[in-house]
Amino acid sequence: MTQEEPHIVPYKTYIYILLALLVLTGISVAVTSIELGALTVTVALFLASVKSFLVLSYFMHLKFDNKIFAIMLIGILAIIIIVILITFLDYYYR
Amino acid sequence: MEKADAHTHRDDIAAKIGMWLFLFTEMFLFVGLFLVYSIYRFRNAEAFHQAAEELSTFMGTMNTVILLISSMTVAMSITSIQKGDKKLTLILLGSTIFLALLFLVNKYFEWGAKIGHGLYPGSPYLIDLGPGDTLFFGLYFFMTGLHAFHIIVGMIILGFVYHRVATERIHATDFVFLENGGLYWHLVDLIWIFLFPLFYLIT
Numbered sequence: 001m002t003q004e005e006p007h008i009v010p011y012k013t014y015i016y017i018l019l020a021l022l023v024l025t026g027i028s029v030a031v032t033s034i035e036l037g038a039l040t041v042t043v044a045l046f047l048a049s050v051k052s053f054l055v056l057s058y059f060m061h062l063k064f065d066n067k068i069f070a071i072m073l074i075g076i077l078a079i080i081i082i083v084i085l086i087t088f089l090d091y092y093y094r
Numbered sequence: 095m096e097k098a099d100a101h102t103h104r105d106d107i108a109a110k111i112g113m114w115l116f117l118f119t120e121m122f123l124f125v126g127l128f129l130v131y132s133i134y135r136f137r138n139a140e141a142f143h144q145a146a147e148e149l150s151t152f153m154g155t156m157n158t159v160i161l162l163i164s165s166m167t168v169a170m171s172i173t174s175i176q177k178g179d180k181k182l183t184l185i186l187l188g189s190t191i192f193l194a195l196l197f198l199v200n201k202y203f204e205w206g207a208k209i210g211h212g213l214y215p216g217s218p219y220l221i222d223l224g225p226g227d228t229l230f231f232g233l234y235f236f237m238t239g240l241h242a243f244h245i246i247v248g249m250i251i252l253g254f255v256y257h258r259v260a261t262e263r264i265h266a267t268d269f270v271f272l273e274n275g276g277l278y279w280h281l282v283d284l285i286w287i288f289l290f291p292l293f294y295l296i297t
Contacts, residue, residue: 008173008176008177009169009172009173010173011170011173014166014169014170014173015166017166018162018163018165018166021162022159022162025155025158025159025162028291028295029151029155029295032291032295032296032297033151040295040296041296044291044292044295044296045288045291047291048287048288048290048291051287052284052287052288055165055280055283055284055287056280056284058169059165059166059168059169059276059280059283060276060277060280061172061273065110066107066110068107068111069110069111069114072111072114072115072118073114073118076118076121080121080122080125083125083129084125084129087129087133088132091133091136
């Protein structure tokens, strides 16, 4: 067999990650209920990104799996960020 | 090593690369929609602000919690199958499917309330409110609807996974099908992680 030795993630890790995700959700609900103007969007999207990072690295096993998946994802995220930036710049300077 | 394994060609890494490539196309689909949302929000800031107030933060938060827990149960099912605990794997997968159903029930009541208030695409009330609100609710129904469709597909996939675990075609030494089903489910969760603040929180 050429399969790599699978990494068994303990149940506890998942519980900690879930708790972290729930706390982050609570924070984003609390923070966005205060009127902060433009800052609200920034804070909400920043917290969503932190949550995504946790889901991707732990629940989706990117942290433990073959590094090829993480490398592929970074490439795709770079493309996504470029597309978003170009669209926004285009609209902003119209 | 089992006899069958020696003869069948199996490549788990390739199977997962295939799954990730599919997930990337899904990400592009939703990123496109997020861009449409952002641009329209930018051009109709006041109407989007008013319209977003209509959405129930409580319902949205409930569904977020449900999806996060379901993501954890499906992630745990990989640990349990690796440990060869078939019963626990089935319980965890069953809970995930149940939580998915709960999410849809919530969505049903949420959409029902909106439609009950005359807020649905093409409604006379919405036309009176103007183009900004029409765009907001059009995007709201389309994006949460497309996401709910992914939930339904995810339930079907996890149903297949459940069946394969029950019939022992997925077991401690061959569980890439479960991993890929799980990856799909986590993607559905990831999309919601961004849909939730954009529609329910940023008002």
